[in-house]
Amino acid sequence: MIMNKFDKLSTFITVVEENGFAAAAKKKGVTTGTISKQIALLESELGVQLLNRTTRQLSLTEIGKTYYEYCKNPLQELELADRVIAESKKEATGTLNILASRYFAITHIIPKLSAFMRLNPRLQINLQLDERFPDLEKEDIDVLFGISIEGTDDLVRRRVAKTRYTLCASPQYLKKFGTPLLPADLQKHHLISHMMRKPNNIIHFINDESIKVEPALFLNDTFAMRECALLGNGIVNLHDFLVADALKEGKLVELLSDFQLPEMNVYLYYKQSRYKVLKIRKFIDYFVGI
Template sequence: MSKLERIHAFMAVVEQNGFAAAARKEGVSTAAMSRQVARLESDLKAELLQRTTRQLSLTEIGAEYYQHAKKALAELAEAEIAISDSRSEPTGILSITSSRYFAIKYLLPRLPEFMALNPKLKIKVELAERFPDLTLENIDLIFGVSMEGPATLIRRRVATTRYILCASPAYLEKYGEPRIPADLSKYHYITHSMRKPDNVVTFKNNKKIYVEPILWLNDSRAMCECAIQGMGIVKLHDYILAAALEKGSLVEILPKFSECEQPVYLYYQQSRYLQPKIRRFIDFYTSDNPTK
């Protein structure tokens, strides 16, 4: 008799409120049902049930064990269903949240291939610079850069990026170029309204310089445009600034002090990984990914 069968017998006794009723439901003798529960108690070296001639009740340990066992068996059943489903083609809608520029740079270029491989799957992409609540908003996946999410989330690296500090040539001509990080406190600084703290610029070796922002925006593209217009210094990811730097609209400053590369992660709920649509997407974007 396996441990799993003994656990199942114990749960049946609890749920049927007695050995005789549980035995009838499972199609075995009352004596056999009693032996299975007794063997489980012996394995655990703990009394799970209080038995009298008139009443059967759970001990404190028994009640706790029942709740854990119920949850474990439910998860096992869910896993078996998911494994069975994985042999079939993913269907339904896959909901993804990503920042606009990361989606353009990394997510969207590979999306046609992924959708061709999974023709029954539909994709919903929300472009937003925020960390949503996956459960409340029914979102399956989030792309983000080193963001701290709830402990229930798992993250997988899909790419790398780095922050670049830059300004327009006109701004630097007017105010001069900073030579060391400490010089930044003398310049106009444009920041993102979601950054916390919003008045700190981090450099190599985690060196922090405090600045006084003059402009807060909640959109990276708008921040880039304000810097191009000569309104101040901005710090954004390389994939956001690439076009402006290539055109010469912006110039990188203090490059030798810049932070190391940062990983870009794909976040998802551990409990949802077994869903075929989510597992298929994660495997596709983390296997042989040229952006890593």
């Protein structure tokens, strides 16, 4: 009964939008008589006349206009939902190129990849683990994970996680060199920094306070920075997901927590023009949706 009603509504919408029974019949692949019969049945059920019929033209009655406005959007949404379901049944193929930092990939991406790969068995994934800002105009990267990445107006970002910077050092280091109590105290300590921080080497705190430091050691890998801190080589300022386990186990101690900035978002980046590509859309929708 409901499906029959939807069929009639769909026919009515098509007649209005195609401006005639013959054009509607052609679009639906049925006879003009079938279209006319469905409209007549719909009008009979409603007890009103929806269309003014003459030999030369077809027009909506006043109540027909109102009915059309109420009906067109739900049917469009239903058709869209049907298309989405049909599209979801298609298989993604080819190669998907993803770029993320090593530790974020280990903690946030790789644990979720197995289920996605089972859903898309014909899709090959290249997950590049690197800590840099790529040129999305020149490099063949479909999806990128990061915090603050600049690009063209076509670059879209979707939030996937939260993080905050955490200053920390090992108990051995603090026993030997003391614990900084104020941001300015960092200038007297051994800092371990990422090479991407050169040449500014500025650490930001709440209330717009910033401290310029001169690190004793530069590395181009956050995992290596963490290991250096664990060995007592100095103080690091790393994302919480990098040091959470070590802090919990007492291998690292958080510093200046009252001065640290609040949480920030981690985003999934992609080019809007590439969202139409099935393999990219499936990955984005899956990863953002879980």
